[in-house]
Amino acid sequence: MELIDNTREVFRRDRVWAFMLPKPVKVDVAKEIILYIEDLSVSFDGFNAINNLNLYIRDGELRCLIGANGAGKTTLMDIITGKTQPDSGSVWFGQTHNLLEHDEAAIAHLGVGRKFQKPTVFEAQSVFTNLELSLKTNKGVLPTLFARLGASQRARIDEVLLTIGLTEQRDQDAGSLSHGQKQWLEIGMLLASDSRLLLVDEPVAGMTAEETEKTAALLISLAGKHTVVVVEHDMEFVRSIARTVTVLHQGAVLAEGTMDEIQRNKAVIEVYLGEEQADSETATAGVAQ
Structure with a gap:
């Protein structure tokens, strides 16, 4: 036992791990844009999944992407x-990191995190351990087996637990959480890994009304310090969080603006929202005014 304790002390994350880690990533956002996507195209068996797409995401903003199935969001x-290489175009993270030159692991290290629709947490591990495993630390065998958390790492996990509203569940197995809590935990795992750009896919699918409301508050609270891009089909949820909405259609940007502007856009009405829904939304907005 003494040998194990001594080994864990040697590998304390807050003492020696700093020199074992890659250098901190710097993202140049001098022009206030964190994600540049230009002239992007990719096809699969003759189908143009992405078609000359141009998209710019500002640093610290909360952006919603909507579009019918097959519009190119995923x-x-x-x-x-x-995960996928395009046929042409460019994707830059800030002004200095060409994402098309990196693999998935390297892109994650740069600070681009993705939450899939179905939560992918370690269900047999506690909430605390899930966050611990997500910390940006050395993932070698010995450090992973023997490392002891330092005070700064514990404080960071406590901070994330408070942010995602799971402080009381810190010692609970992730598998016993509700669906909504698992979604929050996965968002917390991205925060623990120091993701600066969060790509969040359908975060409220299957949630209760209360969980949906809490998720909206969480995502809004993250914007500013983080850049959050949300893909969602629930238009009421999008309206509750959106500042800017981008509509994709046939692999290209069809429209962009506030939710009110999008719902009044004739092209969007024709191909996505539908005349009846748009009329209903407009009438509701008129009553509210």
Whole structure:
């Protein structure tokens, strides 16, 4: 036992791990843009999943992406995170990091995190351990097996627990959490890994009304310090959080603006929202005014 304790002390994260880690990533956002996507195209068996797409995301903003199934939302996220290589175009993280030159692991290290629709947490591990495993630390065998958390790492995990509202569940197995709590934990794992750009796919699918409301508050609170891009089909949820909405159609940007502007856009009405829904939304807005 003494040998194990001594080994854990040697590998304390707050003492020796700093020199074992890659250098901190610097993202140049001097022009206030954190994600540049230009002339992006990719096709699969003759189908243009992304078609000459141009998109710019400001540093610290909360952006919503909407569009019918097949509009290119998932493919776009796959390209940003290195899962899919495009046929042409460019994707830059800040002004200095060409994401198309990096694999998935390297892109994650740069600070681009992705939360899939279905939560991917370690269900047999506690909430605390899930966050601990997500910390940006050396992932070698010995450090992983023997490392002891330092005060700064524990404080960081406590901070994330408070942010995602799971402080009381810190010692609970992740598998016993509700669906909404698992979604929050996965967002917390991105925060623990120091992700600066969060790509969040359908965060409220399957949630209760109360969980949906809490998720909206969480995502809004993250904007500013983080850049948050949300893909969602629930238009009421999008309206509750959106500052800027981008509509994708056939792999390209169809429209962009506030939710009110999007719902009054004739092209969007024709291809996505539908005349009846748009009329209903406009009438509701008129009554509210």
